[in-house]
Amino acid sequence: MDRHAFRFAGCDLVALGSGALWWPARSLLCVSDLHLGKSERVQRRGGGLLPPYDTRDTLTRLSADLDRCDAREVICLGDSFDDLDAANALSETDKQWIARLQAGRHWVWIEGNHDPGPVELGGSHLTELALGPLVFRHIATPAAQGEISGHYHPKAALRTRGRRITRPAFLLDRNRIILPAYGTYTGGLRSHDAALSRIMEPDAFAILTGPAVHVIPMPR
Template sequence: MTGTMEHIKNSFQFSLAGVPLCALGTGALWWPDQRLLCVSDLHLGKAERLARRGGPVLPPYETRDTLDRLSQDITKTDAATVVCLGDSFDDLASAQSLSDTARMQLTGLQAGRRWIWIQGNHDPGPVELGGAHLQDLKLAPLVFRHIADPVAQGEVSGHYHPKAKLRGTARPAFLVDTARVVLPAYGTYTGGLRCTDAPLVQLMQEPALAILTGSSPLPIPMPRRP
């Protein structure tokens, strides 16, 4: 059966609040019992926003690349629900400037499934791109929001773009403790916060796990010192 734990390659299985979850090597989170795929911080349109504001000019292909990878994860899991965990767009103008091709691709990805946009700090609020727009999503025993609440339990969040370093190489990483999982940024043009930086050290309880993304997701104890 498509989408079960046993059939998701390039992934690492763990549990949160008693819920079996799967960290995919792409940076997406899969909840098989709900057929729910969660991604965070797509930052669609970042290249356009940087150019518009006089920043470095980057090849304007990140939106297509991000959506192509998301399409592959949706196909691989056969997700019935997709949750975009905030900062899906780099700013309001980025959302408004999406190409017709990108809009059509999003429409195709949404067809036949529930699609939820969680509000992030970059997000413009509801946009005319289909799906539901929520501040957070409660699916007991889990809650999905953009920025972590330090006292929450069973929380799935994003925002920080966590990265962990192993043998001198930094990779985007999931951070997991007994209370929460913080997702890495899914977008192609996104930086990251080192898991040794104060906001993440203070947020994550000990012991915490860093699951490095890539072709072979790798769990390591979350580094807390540079």
């Protein structure tokens, strides 16, 4: 199965193998850390050349998830662009692609630490958003309840069929969900890193993404 359904803060949610979070009752798709334009930003800052296809690949996968779910609402949980200059450097083709994805949908850009200001694209620009019992923000807070965030790009590993696999992962406990990075050129922070271990409760779970979703106790 490429999805895992679960209940959180009284809501029925679905973690998709792509790294998107689906809330069927609201027809809402949530993704985090797209980091569009990363290859352009790395080159601009003298970090060498990366194949300039990250934005195209990320938007292709996002388009597929939106079509698959027929989402009417979309929340991008911050760091949607690698920085503001990367957002401004998007090609007209990519801007038009984003506009087509937004058409007919309520689209919210949550501000992140890489893109703290509004960008010249459609949709709403907010620091956080509360919908019923859920609160969507970029970075997890200490006293969270019903919180959905991103920022950390969590990854987790497990051993299956004699081999060890490491994948981007959702982290979940009774108070918060931390989404994996959705963007193509995004690294990750292992779930056993202190930054994540001290946030998540001892009984937290990891939902590893990919064609076959795996649910395991969060590795520490």
